[in-house]
Amino acid sequence: MGDPKFSRRSYDTPSHPWQGERIKAEVVLVNQYGLKNKTEVWKAQSVLRNFRKQSRELQARLRSGDAQAKIEADALLNKCSKIGVLPVEGATLNDILTLSEENILSRRLQTLVFEKGMASTVGQARQMIVHGHIFMNGHRVTIPGYIVTRYEESSIMYDPASPFNDEMHPMRISAEQAAANAELKASKEAEEAAKKAAEARADAEEAGITADDAANQEGDH
Template identity: 55%
Template sequence: MGDPKFLRRTYDTPKHPWEAGRMAEERKLLEKYGLKNKRELWKAQSNLRRIRGQARELQARLRAGEAQAQRETTLLLARLTRLGVLPVGNATIDDVLTLTTEDLLRRRFEWIIYHRNLAPTPRGARQWIVHGHFSIGDHRVTRPGYLVPSADEARIAYSPTSPLSDDDHTVRAALRERLNARPVAEAAPPVDGAPES
């Protein structure tokens, strides 16, 4: 196929530039998940739109009785299950159609770091990721928008070369205090390298 001549956008912008309700909802998601700008949100929405479109197309082809559609459905469900968006087990094409943008945003590296109490805020998690303080297994990951597969989630830890990997670091002590101050129902299970309560 060759190299593409021009880089193209991988997302779609909203149809109308000014809708107060949509803009307020976008602002809430930006603050909750620590996104840099609305472009990151639009990318997640476009990604979800593509996945749901593929699921609708497969549903129609399955009704027509195509054997290839069954294989493609199995691959789509396996990919989304590996990503951790769908539950392991008996996921169906209808489960794909019920996915929301937040389901994809919850798989972002920065949100998982914050949710596992490895960083004080989503924005703080983003900054620490870009500065190279976290790794998945042996690989340092510096992309906050990386969608973490569920198999790799347990291998997230502070990077061995990071000053934050020291348990006696002042920031780690502050994170432990914050974790102890949170109600029990709100606390997430600790991960390898996470502060223990």
């Protein structure tokens, strides 16, 4: 069972330590989201891997007519919707399979503090959270990697006792910078939507080609 004073590791490390492409991709994510180290990337990947595993298993059980699987599938979709990685309505188990690490990392408190215009950089957002300048749901939160739900997102604010509440604070972000952050977030969302649309079109075209090939083969016979 292990020593109860030491929690079990909640993430999986890469199967091979020296993979150039993977290392480059991890460095990009660390810099983009202001992460402390690659461990935070691996945690996001483990969460995503768990969601995908549940989705595949539930789809197989649904095809076999398992009634309990429908209840568990709804619970999984509600959970993903609650943390903001899937839309509130219209999501399916297949949508979970298209999620990426960015979807999980974008829901971290550190990322949202930056995107809300409360910090000029993601690095500053992390420092503000660790130093206790951020409130959420009326409580101080000092964990940059906390996954924020849709309902908690609107409650993110400066600690009432924080000097950042003073608009003249020298480290307070300007309105122009806040607008730039909002524009950056919008462009990322548009890029992600375009990427998913392109993948959907590619899948549809491939399915169409496959159907045509099958029809041609039947005609030849």
